[in-house]
Amino acid sequence: MRAFTLTASLAAVSVGFFLACGPSTPPPDSAVGAGSTSATVAPPPVDTASAAPTVSAEPTASAVTSASAEPVMPATWKDAADGKQKGMFMKAKVMPKMKEVFQAHDAKKFAEVTCKTCHGPEHKAPKEFLPKLVFKGGKFTSEKEKPAMFKFMHEKVLPAMVEVLGEKPFDMKTMTGFGCGGCHTIDMAK
Numbered sequence: 001m002r003a004f005t006l007t008a009s010l011a012a013v014s015v016g017f018f019l020a021c022g023p024s025t026p027p028p029d030s031a032v033g034a035g036s037t038s039a040t041v042a043p044p045p046v047d048t049a050s051a052a053p054t055v056s057a058e059p060t061a062s063a064v065t066s067a068s069a070e071p072v073m074p075a076t077w078k079d080a081a082d083g084k085q086k087g088m089f090m091k092a093k094v095m096p097k098m099k100e101v102f103q104a105h106d107a108k109k110f111a112e113v114t115c116k117t118c119h120g121p122e123h124k125a126p127k128e129f130l131p132k133l134v135f136k137g138g139k140f141t142s143e144k145e146k147p148a149m150f151k152f153m154h155e156k157v158l159p160a161m162v163e164v165l166g167e168k169p170f171d172m173k174t175m176t177g178f179g180c181g182g183c184h185t186i187d188m189a190k
């Protein structure tokens with residue numbers, strides 16, 4: 001996803017570059033307007049050599065901005081500061097691990113494990129996309145209703161996710177940490 005943005009912005013840079021280079025003599029006004037820094041740098045706009053740095057001043061600035069935002073892979077989930085970094089972490093760390101876990105459980109059913117497996121086709125928060133769990137009388141109703149799935153979730157999916165996110169396992173006493181509720185909405189029925 002990030003790669004597209006980078007490519008797009010690079011494409012925009014080169015298009016802008018060529019367009020701007022089109023006229024043989026760039027009007028002095030536009031050279032100044034291109035960026036306050038370029039005004040001091042740009043010598044008399046005579047030949048293409050001087051035009052190039054003037055023109056590149058603005059696109060370079062934006063390319064640098066996006067480039068510095070691109071490749072920063074957060075070391076841990078907690079270091080992921082924004083949606084971009086979270087997405088990167090998901091792709092690089094969460095996906096491979098969870099794919100392995102789901103496929104080891106049922107290679108046929110989970111032949112395809114993608115972002116959609118948890119986020120759905122419209123990329124919602126997993127809690128909004130995945131089935132709601134009902135917690136009743138101190139238990140998840142699914143423990144009885146879908147024992148195999150419950151067991152798999154409890155023994156494989158949750159621990160793997162806790163590990164890959166570097167979270168603490170959910171603790172019923174303190175009600176903190178990452179539990180089933182990290183991916184599912186939990187309906188606390190009485």
Ligand code: HEC
Binds near residue numbers: 095116125126
């Ligand atoms: C195994 C389930 C799972 C898979 C697969 C998965 N995610 Fe996530 N993702 C989650 C959960 C759970 C959260 C919320 C974690 C939290 O903050 O507690 C989350 C959060 C996110 C967030 C931050 C919240 C937001 O929407 O801004 C992004 C971005 C994200 N995921 C992107 C991705 C992308 C991109 C992929 C595919 C490469 C992916 N996820 C695959 C479970 C998953």
Ligand code: HEC
Binds near residue numbers: 118140142157158180
């Ligand atoms: C990393 C995210 C994640 C965590 C954590 C998680 N689940 Fe799930 N759960 C899923 C996904 C993804 C599915 C859907 C799998 C599929 O496509 O069939 C699912 C499906 C289920 C289902 C089947 C629901 C249905 O109606 O088919 C049950 C039951 C379930 N989870 C229970 C739990 C329980 C209980 C826990 C905590 C022990 C838990 N899950 C933790 C991601 C998670």
